[in-house]
Amino acid sequence: MVFNSLTFMVFFALVLILHAMPFSWKTKKVNLLLASYLFYAAWNPPFIVLLWISTVVDWYAAQKLVHAQKQSARRFWMLLSVVVNLGMLAYFKYGTFMLENFQLLMAGFGIEYTPPAWDIILPVGISFYTFATLSYTLDIYLKRAEPARNFLDYALFVTFFPHLVAGPIMRPTELVPQFAEERKANAGMVRFGLALMTLGLFQKVVLADTFLGPAAEKVYDGAAAPGMLDAWMGTLAFSGQIFSDFAGYSTTAIGAALCLGFAMPDNFRFPYAAVGFSDFWRRWHITLSTWLRDYLYIPLGGNRHGPARTYMALMLTMLLGGLWHGASWTFVVWGGLHGLYLAAERMLRSRFSAYTPGPLALFGFALLTYALINVTWVFFRADGFGKAWTVLSGMFGANAGAKPILDTYHLLAVGTIVGLIVATHWRMRAQTLEMAVAKVPPALLSAALAVMAFAVIIAQGDGSAFIYFQF
């Protein structure tokens, strides 16, 4: 189920009540596990089997890995976990993509190949929970983590509903210890957790779905080629939409976990205030970027084997990171562009290592970073290279004579909201949300919460899925 649905509201209220009852800690954990399976099964019940497979295989592999004496045996159990998890991901997420590309490759050699029908549904959240379970066996293999003391704690780590389908991608060391001893949410945690959930739902239902999504759709899903203003505003709208959608999900997830007494990590840190791309990736989808860094970039050599190897590792990590988002070459290009940006930044930083920008230059670099990130969003949003080139052409003024697409309302909405998002990020770039909240007068907080909740209600969202569910 999705957070922005009536079903979730009823479900969450029942979970909160159940969790507050005077049951033993073990019973409460069993309740949470069952609730988490219900949360997942409510979307498409059969796919819960995949979740069980992933859970059991990694538990078993980790147990074997811990008790293995030889390095070769440890490696075998680690590889088993990797192959099973990535195999499931490859089958469900990339099966069609691989077949289509194989067909194209054969056609390139003049061989006509018709693949069998491959009508499979992508299980929601598979990219997220396979990465979470993988991190369990990998951390144990790398001797960074101890195995969970019991299967219940481990299964709950994998399945805990706030992070299950769209992150933040949790590491075992972040969550398993929280299940070891009884945790009870105090009134402050519940109330602040609910405030975070209100903010998260406001970002998703009001900003992303009501104001920004429709403008991006008009530009990206319509047949008309956009002029410069429409292309930029449509892309800016998407930049605001994807942030509000995904950060909204993360904020709601963090709030839900907090209401139950658990802490989840930040997944966003005001990313549109980033100065440079390494800074951007320390602020955007932090739990994915750090997962890729720790389990892909560093094992590939990281920056320990000279510049050429570093750039190769960087590029490969970003290309695969792009592919993680979706089975399409446009996502690969999106990742590749980020890889190129990061490589270029690395070169510039080493060449101008003595340069320290002043405040104005810093702001200028932040704007440049944001503009270049918007270029990458074109490939992320467009449903193919044709549309991506059309929008990019528009952004660089090549669609002369294009008819206007966005009306005054959409231009105003996008300009105002995206402007406010970027300005807020800049102002908050070195703060946390909690720091800012602590400075706001209580009456103003009351008003802000009421207005956000009211906007969520009157926006009458249709319970549309979060964008990252498809990844």
Next chain:
Amino acid sequence: MPSSTSNSENSQVRPGFVRLTASDRPGVAQPVPERDIPAMPWGPIWLGALALLLVLFIGWEWHWRAFGAEPTYRNSDGQWAQQRRRIDHGEGGKTVLIGSSRVLFDVQLPVWEKALGERPIQLALEGTSPLPVLEDLAADPDFTGRLLVGIAPDVFFTGFRYRGKVVDYTRKQGPSQRTGTWISQTLLEPYFAFYESDFALGTVLERQAWPLRPGMTRDLHVRRLSVSALDRNTRMWSKLVDDPAYAKLAQDTWAERFNGPPPPFIDTPEKLRKVIDEQIEKTAKAVAALNARGVEVVFLRAPSNGGYYAFEQKVFPRETTWDALLRRTGAPGIHFEDYPELQGYALPEWSHLSASEADRFTAALAPLAEQEFNRLNTPGN
């Protein structure tokens, strides 16, 4: 001091940040995250917020009731799916109504039930060709009843699908979505007038009289026209009868389509003919599949008048559309022009009957439909 859900790592605080994340700790085990709770009076803050929310909520509900709205069931995809599932769950032998908004508004289920003793299943979709539903029913062996197919020429013969995804939605609808529809129908829809897609924040703001951007024309968008019961029995919203300005707005919305350029896929007579022929061909195939299973199909052309009728006569003349459809499918049809009892009704916005007129129309239609269905059932036909 703010409280925290875990131990902080003040010794590692990076300048400018008060909280570390995994991005600050490469290649190591990530510790239990910390979450600060700002030291604020959260109880009074929430009390104040809830009080203000209540005031805003009551004001918003009052505003829409003053506008003439009343609580009604939402004409949602979830509601349509509920009705569609009745065919799979033992009611496949019933009469089913498909079509566009004219069948939805004009055929009243209680009146039909009173006349013929059976309440049909209403599956018509506003602004949407019935073809996808027709094809869906043709492929469903559970459906063995009778089918009345409404034909609104500009929608049917162009294949226009405002809600074309609803069949696919029904197939893929998960338990969470079904539960959501049920909660909405139980706790919200019968009680709140504001809870209607036409009154949603984005819709309301978009419809304000914003200055026109050079090179663009104003798009009026179709407004709310109906109220709906739990089983999708739908009646024209009384505001269209009581408020002439609102009825005029609905007429202007239709007129915008008549006077504007045709969409690119039918912007020449050849393209339009090709699209019409495609729709007829697909319909004939689906009807043949239904007939082979013993399902009787009757087409219905419900009334229109004023500017709408003139537009239909000009672009979709009867001989090349309706008559061609009946010839190709071999199915009988009821065209309002052929029956005096189906003429002379009040259509406040040219396209749909008012609620009271819909009752009268259905009472006249039901025996005619029954006659056609029975004629089909007669040996030799």
